[in-house]
Amino acid sequence: MPSLWIAQWFLKRMISQKRSLIVTFLLPAIIVSAFMLLLHIGEQGPQRIEVVSRDHSPLAQYLLNSLKDDFELKEAANTNELRENVFDQKASAGFILPERYGDMLLQGEHPVIEQIQLGINEANIALKLRLEQHVQDAMRVVDTLKASGLQGNDLETRTADVLTEKSKGNVRAETTDFQLYVSPTLRMSMGMLLMFMLMSLMNAVSIMLEDKQNYTMMRTYAAPVRAYHIALGQFLGGIAFGTMQIAVVLLITRYLIGIDMSMTLLQQWVLLELFLIAGMGMACMLGSIIGNSEHFSRVNFFLVVPTCMISGCYWPIEFMNDNMQKISYFVPQRWVLDAMEQLAAGGSWSAIALHVIVLLLFGVVLLGIGSTVLRPATREAI
CATH class of the missing domain: 3.40.1710 (abc type-2 transporter like fold)
Known part of the structure; x- marks a missing residue:
C-alpha cells in the first residue's frame, strides 16, 4: 500500500533530525520517567x-x-x-x-x-x-x-x-476497602507525557508545512498515487512517531523502573493512542490556520501549554475554579487523564466509554478542520 511507504519515508525524516530525536523523543522519555520515579520513591518513604x-x-x-x-x-x-x-x-x-x-x-x-x-x-x-x-x-x-x-x-x-x-476489635464495624483511591502523581506524570506527545505532533505538522513552502508537497502530489494515500501516509508517519515515544516511556516506567500504574498496559496504551489521533487533529488545525512553518514553530507553544494547564496536566483539576473546570472539557487532555484515573480506581472499559467516544470525536472533527494543511495548492494561510 503506497500510504505505508509514505509513512515510512515520513518517519525516517523525523527520526533523522537529531534535534527532533533528542528534544521530542529521548528527552520526554527521560524526564517523564525520572519524574515518576522521584514521586514514586517519595510516596514509599x-x-x-x-x-x-x-x-x-x-x-x-x-x-x-x-x-x-x-x-x-x-x-x-x-x-x-x-x-x-x-x-x-x-x-x-x-x-x-x-x-x-x-x-x-x-x-x-x-x-x-x-x-x-x-x-x-x-x-x-x-x-x-x-x-x-x-x-x-x-x-x-x-x-x-x-x-x-x-x-x-x-x-x-x-x-x-x-x-x-x-x-x-472488641467493638467493630464491618468495613470493606476496595482500594479505589488513585495516586495524584498518576495524573501529573501522565499529563507531562501528553504535553511532550503534543509537542512531537506539532513537530510533525511543522515538517508538513515546510514541505508545502518548499513545493516538496506539490511534487509529491504529482506522483502517480492517489491524494488520500499521501495524506494518510503522512498522518500514519506522525502517529508512528508518537507510538514509538509511548513505547519508550511505558517500557522504562513499567518494566525498567517497575512503577505500578494501577491499570493494564493495554488500557493505558489505547488511551494514549486515542490522544495521538486527537493531538494530531489539534496540530493539523493549527497548521491550517498558520501556514508558515516558522510562525507555526513559534505559536504552537501557546496552544500546547495553555491546553495542558487547563486540563490538569500540571496540577489536580480540583485546584481550579468551576469555570476553568468546565472549559477544560473542551480539550482532549482532560478526557484522557479522567479516563486513566477511572481505570486506576478499578473502572472497566464501560466506565470510560464516553471518554473513548469523545476522544474519537476530537480526532475526527479536528482532523476534518485541519485537513487543509495537506493541500499543496496554497503555500501559506496567513
Whole structure:
C-alpha cells in the first residue's frame, strides 16, 4: 500500500533530525520517567506527621494514639514550627487540633481540624480520611450513649472507652476497602507525557508545512498515487512517531523502573493512542490556520501549554475554579487523564466509554478542520 511507504519515508525524516530525536523523543522519555520515579520513591518513604494539640481531653488523646499505628507522629511546639517543618519538607503534613475538640464532639458539633500540607499525595489524603473518620465515629458513639442517658464526664469517659475498644476489635464495624483511591502523581506524570506527545505532533505538522513552502508537497502530489494515500501516509508517519515515544516511556516506567500504574498496559496504551489521533487533529488545525512553518514553530507553544494547564496536566483539576473546570472539557487532555484515573480506581472499559467516544470525536472533527494543511495548492494561510 503506497500510504505505508509514505509513512515510512515520513518517519525516517523525523527520526533523522537529531534535534527532533533528542528534544521530542529521548528527552520526554527521560524526564517523564525520572519524574515518576522521584514521586514514586517519595510516596514509599516513611510519612512523618506533625501535630499541635490545643485540647488534652480523652477524645483528643485517643485520636493521637490511634494515628500512631499508621504514621510517625511528632508533636510540634507551636503552629509556626509545624508550618515551617512542613514547608521545609521535614514532615509530610501536619494538623492542628482545636481547643474544646472533645467538648464539641460531646455537644454534637463537628470540630474543624486544620490540616497543613505542601502538596497532595497518598499519605495526606489518608490522613485527611482518618481524621474525618474519627470525628464521624466519635459523633455516632456520643449520640448512642446520650440516648442511653449518659451525660457530663461519664459521657466523655465512656465515649473514649468505646472508641478504644472499637480500635482493638472488641467493638467493630464491618468495613470493606476496595482500594479505589488513585495516586495524584498518576495524573501529573501522565499529563507531562501528553504535553511532550503534543509537542512531537506539532513537530510533525511543522515538517508538513515546510514541505508545502518548499513545493516538496506539490511534487509529491504529482506522483502517480492517489491524494488520500499521501495524506494518510503522512498522518500514519506522525502517529508512528508518537507510538514509538509511548513505547519508550511505558517500557522504562513499567518494566525498567517497575512503577505500578494501577491499570493494564493495554488500557493505558489505547488511551494514549486515542490522544495521538486527537493531538494530531489539534496540530493539523493549527497548521491550517498558520501556514508558515516558522510562525507555526513559534505559536504552537501557546496552544500546547495553555491546553495542558487547563486540563490538569500540571496540577489536580480540583485546584481550579468551576469555570476553568468546565472549559477544560473542551480539550482532549482532560478526557484522557479522567479516563486513566477511572481505570486506576478499578473502572472497566464501560466506565470510560464516553471518554473513548469523545476522544474519537476530537480526532475526527479536528482532523476534518485541519485537513487543509495537506493541500499543496496554497503555500501559506496567513
